[in-house]
Amino acid sequence: MTASIVVPALSARSVSVRLGDALIVDSVDLDVPSGQITALVGPNGAGKSTLFDCLSGALPAESGSIRLDGRDVTRSSPDQRSRLGIARTFQHVSVFPTLTVEENLRVGAEHRENLQLLRALFRGRRADEPRTPEIVESVMQRLGLLGLRHERAQGLETSTMRLVEIGRALCTRPKVLMLDEPASGLDDAESDRLRALLLELASEGLAILLVEHDLTLVGEVAQHLCALDHGQVLASGRSAELLALPDLVSLIGGTRSRRAAR
Amino acid sequence: MTGSLSLVGVRAGYGSVEVLHGVDLSFPAGTVVALVGHNGSGCSTILRCTAGVVRPRSGRIVWDGADITGWTGYRRTTAGMVFVADEHNVFNTLTVAENLELFGRPQPLDTSVDAACSVFPELRDLLDHRAGTLSGGERQMLALARALARPARLLLLDDVSRGLSAAVATRFFAALRERSTAATTTVIAEQFIDTALGIADIVYAIRRGRVAFAGEPGELSEQSLATVLS
Amino acid sequence: MTVTLNLALAGLGIGAVAALAGLGLLVTYRATGVFNVAFGAIAVFAAYVNWALAVRNHWPVGFAALFTIGLLCPVLGFVLDRFVFRSLRLRNAGPAESIVASLGVFVLLIGGVTILWGRQTRLDAPSLVPRRTLRLGGDVVVRLDVVVDVAIVLILLLALLVLERTRVGMLARAVVENRALAELTGVRADRVSSLAWALGATLAGLAGILIAPLVRLDPFGLTLAVLETMAVVVIARLTRPLWVVGSALALGVAQSEVTRLHLPGALGAVVSALGTNLFVVALIAVLLIVRRLEDAQRPDAGSTVGLATRGDLPTPRYWWLPATTVLAVPLLFSRESLVTAQRVPALAIIFVSIVLVTGYAGQLSLGQAGFAGLGALITAKLANGSMPFAGQIPSLVALVLAVVSAALLGFVIGWPAIRRRGLFLALATFAIAAVASKFVFDQPYFTNGISVPTLTGFRSARMFYLLELMCLGIALLAVQNHHRGRLGRSLQAVRDDERGALACGVNVRRLRVWTFAVSSGLAALGGALLSVSDRSFDATAFDPIIGLIWFAAVVVFGIDSATSALLGAALIVFLDSVHSDISSIVIGVAAVTVGFLPGGLLYTVRRVAVRLTNNVVGAEFAGRRAAVAGEPSLRLSPAGREIARRLR
Structure with a gap:
C-alpha cells in the first residue's frame, strides 16, 4: 500500500x-x-x-x-x-430478455426509492409513465446503445448484451x-x-x-x-x-x- | 467420402436466440479439426449439434453418408461417437470409479481405470471420491478420460484444456494423437489457439455463428487470425 | 395402553398406503425429473377400474386387481412416458411445463372417471385381503389387510434400497443426475424413464386399490386423500426412500391416535378433522416452516419460463373485440341463460388472478380455489350476520370486506410461503387450498345453515351481471397495472432473471408477497361472485381438485394473457352448460399436448394467423438481426476452397 x-x-x-x-x-x-x-x-x-x-x-x-x-x-x-x-454483472451474461434495452436500464435506475404498490394498483393508463430517467439516457448515450433502445434484449449479440448489463449496473448509480x-x-x-x-x-x-x-x-x-x-x-x-x-x-x-x- | 462427417446449412440456437446462422462444415476421416472463435461465436453449439444435444432448427448432419440429424444420443454413441461437453461432463453424484465404469462400458472396470490412469495418473488416488468433490481440473481429467475409455470413430471435445495445467493438456493431446487411427476423426474446440493450431490438420474459425475461415493451421498467421475473428 | 396399541396398528394401514404412493411418486421424480401430480389420479383410476371389474363385472377380486396393477397401470405409465413426457424431454421443456402436462393427465383421468362412473360416493370398494383380524395377545388385534400392506411396503423398500446399490441402480442414478450425459455414454435413458414411469404408475395403482376399501370411493375425495400423501415425499426432500416410508408410517399412526381426542365446539371440529387429514397438515407445516427446502440437484424445478410467451407478436388492432363481445352478448339472453352466463365473469376474475400470480409474477400457484372459497364463505357469513364478533353487514360491504381479508390472509400466508421456489411453492399453495377445504369448507361448524345473500341493489339477473362486469373491469385494471409501468417492468425482470433483478435492487420478496396477496384477493372476489350466481355455498365448487383444473385451464389458454383467461372462462362455462364434465376433458387433452402449444391456445392461434398473413414479423425480425450482425465475409484459403468444394 x-x-x-x-x-x-x-x-x-x-x-x-x-x-x-x-x-x-x-x-x-x-x-x-x-x-x-x-x-x-x-x-x-x-x-x-x-x-x-x-x-x-x-x-x-x-x-x-x-x-x-x-x-x-x-x-x-x-x-x-x-x-x-454495490452493482454487479454476471459471468454468464444476465439481462432481462423480454424487456427492451431501455427497459433493462430503467429497471436498474428505478429501484433507489421504494415502489408505491398500493398506488400502483388502480392507477389509470394515463397516469402511467413518467419520462425516461435522465441517467438512462446518459448511460445509453455513453455506451452507444441509443440506436438499440427499443430492441428486446433477447435478440442482441453477446457483446451488446454485456454492454446492456454494464449499463444496467451503472444506472443503479453505484x-x-x-x-x-x-x-x-x-x-x-x-x-x-x-x-x-x-x-x-x-x-x-x-x-x-x-x-x-x-x-x-x-x-x-x-x-x-x-x-x-x-x-x-x-x-x-x-x-x-x-x-x-x-x-x-x-x-x-x-x-x-x-x-x-x- | 467414408468416415467423414459434414454439417450442411445447420442453424441452431437456444430459446429465442439463434447462435448458428447456417454453417457448412466438413470433418474428413483421420484428421484432427480445430474450431476456434470467440466466446459465444458458436463453436460449442456446433459440437453440441453434432452430438445431438442441441437439435438444429434446420440443416442436416451427415455421418458416413447417413443422415444422423434425428438420431438420439444413445444411437450416436453406439455408432462410435464420443462427445465431451464443456460443462456438466461427469456424473457428480457418482464416484470416479463409477464414472469410469460407465464411460468404458461394457469393458471391465479395471480396463477403463487403466486406460484413464495411463494418461491421468492423478485419478488413481481419487477412485473412491465422488466426482462432485473434485477440483475443476481433476473433473476435466475425468471427463476427458471418456475420450480414452473406448475406441471411438468420432471424438468431439469441447474446451479441452479448461482447468488443466499446460503439462497435463500436452500429455492428453499426445495420447490423443497416439490413439487416433486413419478412421478416427477428432474435432476440438480450444481456448488456447496456439495449442489448437499446433495439433490440428484443419482449422475452422467461427465468427458470430458463421464460418469465417477454413484452411490449414499454417495459413492462419497472427494478423489474419485477428482479422478473421474480430 | 391396549387402545393406544390398537389405534397405532390400525393407523399403520393408512401409513403403508401413503408410503406406497410416496415411493411411486419418488421413483418417477428421481428418474425422470417430473413431479407427477397425476399420481393421485392414477391411483383413483386404478381403484375405479378394479371396482368396476370386481363389483360390476363380477370378476374375482384377486384377478381384477392383478389385471389392474399388473397390466393396466404399467401400460398406462409407459404410454404416459412415451406419448406425453418424452416429447417434452426432447424439447428440453422446463419443469413447469412437465407439471402442467401431468396436470393434464390428472384432469383427463379424473374427467374420465366421472364420465364413466359418475361423481357419487361408493362404499363397496373390494378389498384384496379378507376382512379378518389377528389377535396378537391380550386384547391387541390387528386387521389382516394392515399386516399385508405393511409387509408390501417393507419388501418394496428393501428392493429399492438393494436396487440402488446394483449396476442398474448406478445407471438409474446416472440418468437421474444428467440425462444427456448418460445417453452420450451409451445408457438407454429413455428405457430407464419408461421403466420408472411404469413402476411409478403401478405403485400409485396399488396404493389406490389398497386405500379404496379403507376410505370411500369418490373421484375428488379419494384423489385428494392420495394427493395428500405427497407430504411424505416432501418430508423426504424428494430424495430418501427410507424417510418416505418412515414418515408415512409415523403420520398414519399419529393420525389414528388423534381420533381419541374429543373436544367440543370449533376446536373439536378441527381436531376431528385432524384425525382424517393429518397428512395435509404435515404437508403445509413442512412447506411453511422448514427453512431450507430445495432440491439441490434441480434448482430450476418449477421455473415458469417455458410457459410464458416470448412477447414477439404485435398486439392485434382489435384485440379487445372478441372478449368484449363474449361478455356483452349475454345481456341479450333470456333470464335463464343469463343466470348461466353469470358464471363467466366470476370465473374470469379467478382466472386473471392466476394470470397475475403465475403469468406475470412467475410463481406457480395451485391454491386459488382455497381463496375463492374463503371469499365466498366470508361474504356469506358477514352478510348473514353469522360471523363471530360482527353483526349483520350490508352484502356489498361484506363482499368488499371478504376480498380485503382474503388479500390480508394471502399476505400473511404468502410471507413464509414465498420463500419457496417453483415446485415447492406450488405444493405449498395447493396445501393451503387443501387445508381450507378440509378444515373449513367441509366442516359443518363453519358452513351449516349458511345461505348466500343476493347483493343489495343488484337482485335482478341483469343488474347482477352488470355488477360482475364492473368487478371484472376493476380486476382487469389491477392486473394490467402489474403488466406495465415500473411495477410491470419489475415483475417481468424478476420473472426473466431473479439474480439480475436482485442485483438491480428490486425487492423481489416484497413484490412476490404483494402479487400473491393481490391475487388472493381477486380469487376471493371471483369466488364470492361465483357463489352468489350459484345462489349457494357449495364446498365441492371450491375443492382443491377444482383449483388444479382451473390452473391447467389458464395455462392451456395462455398463462400470461388476461384476454385468454377471459375467453377461456367463457368457453368452460359454455361447455359445462352443454354437458357437465366435458370441459375437463377438453382442458385435459389440451394440457397433455402443452408441449406442442407453447404459450397457450390463443397465442398459438395468433402465431398461426401471423404466419398466414405474410409473415411480416418474421421478415422484420430477420432483417433487423442481419442489420445488427453485419454480414461477415467468408475468407477461404486454398485448402479451405478445397474443403468447400468437397462439401458441395
Whole structure:
C-alpha cells in the first residue's frame, strides 16, 4: 500500500464461504478503493466467483465481515446492497430478455426509492409513465446503445448484451462496480472500448472490482491485484509488482501462449 | 467420402436466440479439426449439434453418408461417437470409479481405470471420491478420460484444456494423437489457439455463428487470425 | 395402553398406503425429473377400474386387481412416458411445463372417471385381503389387510434400497443426475424413464386399490386423500426412500391416535378433522416452516419460463373485440341463460388472478380455489350476520370486506410461503387450498345453515351481471397495472432473471408477497361472485381438485394473457352448460399436448394467423438481426476452397 490513506469503498475482512461441505472461500481480506480498479485473479475453481457472489450478497458469508463505505453490509440482502451502492454483472451474461434495452436500464435506475404498490394498483393508463430517467439516457448515450433502445434484449449479440448489463449496473448509480469477466465474448475492438470505459469510470471516482482471466487486460487497467487459489489469498498488492513475478503469473495461467478469447 | 462427417446449412440456437446462422462444415476421416472463435461465436453449439444435444432448427448432419440429424444420443454413441461437453461432463453424484465404469462400458472396470490412469495418473488416488468433490481440473481429467475409455470413430471435445495445467493438456493431446487411427476423426474446440493450431490438420474459425475461415493451421498467421475473428 | 396399541396398528394401514404412493411418486421424480401430480389420479383410476371389474363385472377380486396393477397401470405409465413426457424431454421443456402436462393427465383421468362412473360416493370398494383380524395377545388385534400392506411396503423398500446399490441402480442414478450425459455414454435413458414411469404408475395403482376399501370411493375425495400423501415425499426432500416410508408410517399412526381426542365446539371440529387429514397438515407445516427446502440437484424445478410467451407478436388492432363481445352478448339472453352466463365473469376474475400470480409474477400457484372459497364463505357469513364478533353487514360491504381479508390472509400466508421456489411453492399453495377445504369448507361448524345473500341493489339477473362486469373491469385494471409501468417492468425482470433483478435492487420478496396477496384477493372476489350466481355455498365448487383444473385451464389458454383467461372462462362455462364434465376433458387433452402449444391456445392461434398473413414479423425480425450482425465475409484459403468444394 502506498503512504496515502485510502479509505476503501468496499472491504472484506476474513470472509469465508461454504458451499455444502466444501470451504470455497477461506478467510479472505480484500479492499476495493474508490477511483481505482482492483482485479481478482486466479486459476479456475479458485473461488473468485464465489467470493464475488458473497460480496454482492447472493451467497451468505459463513464468517467475516463486509463493509461498504464503513457500513456493515454482511447481513444485507443482495437487493439492499444494490440500493446501498454495490452493482454487479454476471459471468454468464444476465439481462432481462423480454424487456427492451431501455427497459433493462430503467429497471436498474428505478429501484433507489421504494415502489408505491398500493398506488400502483388502480392507477389509470394515463397516469402511467413518467419520462425516461435522465441517467438512462446518459448511460445509453455513453455506451452507444441509443440506436438499440427499443430492441428486446433477447435478440442482441453477446457483446451488446454485456454492454446492456454494464449499463444496467451503472444506472443503479453505484459506488462499487463489480464486473465478472466483462471481456469474455468481446472481440479486440470491443475490449479496447471496454478498457477505455473502465478507466474513465474509475477516474470519475467509482470503485471497480474485476474478475478477469486475461492478464494483459488486467495489467493495463488494474492498479491493485488480488490473486486467489484454493479459496485463499495468494498475493495481493500493486498489480505492476505482482505481474512481474513469473511464478505467480504461471500459476494464474498466463504461461501458455496467447489466449484467444473464445 | 467414408468416415467423414459434414454439417450442411445447420442453424441452431437456444430459446429465442439463434447462435448458428447456417454453417457448412466438413470433418474428413483421420484428421484432427480445430474450431476456434470467440466466446459465444458458436463453436460449442456446433459440437453440441453434432452430438445431438442441441437439435438444429434446420440443416442436416451427415455421418458416413447417413443422415444422423434425428438420431438420439444413445444411437450416436453406439455408432462410435464420443462427445465431451464443456460443462456438466461427469456424473457428480457418482464416484470416479463409477464414472469410469460407465464411460468404458461394457469393458471391465479395471480396463477403463487403466486406460484413464495411463494418461491421468492423478485419478488413481481419487477412485473412491465422488466426482462432485473434485477440483475443476481433476473433473476435466475425468471427463476427458471418456475420450480414452473406448475406441471411438468420432471424438468431439469441447474446451479441452479448461482447468488443466499446460503439462497435463500436452500429455492428453499426445495420447490423443497416439490413439487416433486413419478412421478416427477428432474435432476440438480450444481456448488456447496456439495449442489448437499446433495439433490440428484443419482449422475452422467461427465468427458470430458463421464460418469465417477454413484452411490449414499454417495459413492462419497472427494478423489474419485477428482479422478473421474480430 | 391396549387402545393406544390398537389405534397405532390400525393407523399403520393408512401409513403403508401413503408410503406406497410416496415411493411411486419418488421413483418417477428421481428418474425422470417430473413431479407427477397425476399420481393421485392414477391411483383413483386404478381403484375405479378394479371396482368396476370386481363389483360390476363380477370378476374375482384377486384377478381384477392383478389385471389392474399388473397390466393396466404399467401400460398406462409407459404410454404416459412415451406419448406425453418424452416429447417434452426432447424439447428440453422446463419443469413447469412437465407439471402442467401431468396436470393434464390428472384432469383427463379424473374427467374420465366421472364420465364413466359418475361423481357419487361408493362404499363397496373390494378389498384384496379378507376382512379378518389377528389377535396378537391380550386384547391387541390387528386387521389382516394392515399386516399385508405393511409387509408390501417393507419388501418394496428393501428392493429399492438393494436396487440402488446394483449396476442398474448406478445407471438409474446416472440418468437421474444428467440425462444427456448418460445417453452420450451409451445408457438407454429413455428405457430407464419408461421403466420408472411404469413402476411409478403401478405403485400409485396399488396404493389406490389398497386405500379404496379403507376410505370411500369418490373421484375428488379419494384423489385428494392420495394427493395428500405427497407430504411424505416432501418430508423426504424428494430424495430418501427410507424417510418416505418412515414418515408415512409415523403420520398414519399419529393420525389414528388423534381420533381419541374429543373436544367440543370449533376446536373439536378441527381436531376431528385432524384425525382424517393429518397428512395435509404435515404437508403445509413442512412447506411453511422448514427453512431450507430445495432440491439441490434441480434448482430450476418449477421455473415458469417455458410457459410464458416470448412477447414477439404485435398486439392485434382489435384485440379487445372478441372478449368484449363474449361478455356483452349475454345481456341479450333470456333470464335463464343469463343466470348461466353469470358464471363467466366470476370465473374470469379467478382466472386473471392466476394470470397475475403465475403469468406475470412467475410463481406457480395451485391454491386459488382455497381463496375463492374463503371469499365466498366470508361474504356469506358477514352478510348473514353469522360471523363471530360482527353483526349483520350490508352484502356489498361484506363482499368488499371478504376480498380485503382474503388479500390480508394471502399476505400473511404468502410471507413464509414465498420463500419457496417453483415446485415447492406450488405444493405449498395447493396445501393451503387443501387445508381450507378440509378444515373449513367441509366442516359443518363453519358452513351449516349458511345461505348466500343476493347483493343489495343488484337482485335482478341483469343488474347482477352488470355488477360482475364492473368487478371484472376493476380486476382487469389491477392486473394490467402489474403488466406495465415500473411495477410491470419489475415483475417481468424478476420473472426473466431473479439474480439480475436482485442485483438491480428490486425487492423481489416484497413484490412476490404483494402479487400473491393481490391475487388472493381477486380469487376471493371471483369466488364470492361465483357463489352468489350459484345462489349457494357449495364446498365441492371450491375443492382443491377444482383449483388444479382451473390452473391447467389458464395455462392451456395462455398463462400470461388476461384476454385468454377471459375467453377461456367463457368457453368452460359454455361447455359445462352443454354437458357437465366435458370441459375437463377438453382442458385435459389440451394440457397433455402443452408441449406442442407453447404459450397457450390463443397465442398459438395468433402465431398461426401471423404466419398466414405474410409473415411480416418474421421478415422484420430477420432483417433487423442481419442489420445488427453485419454480414461477415467468408475468407477461404486454398485448402479451405478445397474443403468447400468437397462439401458441395
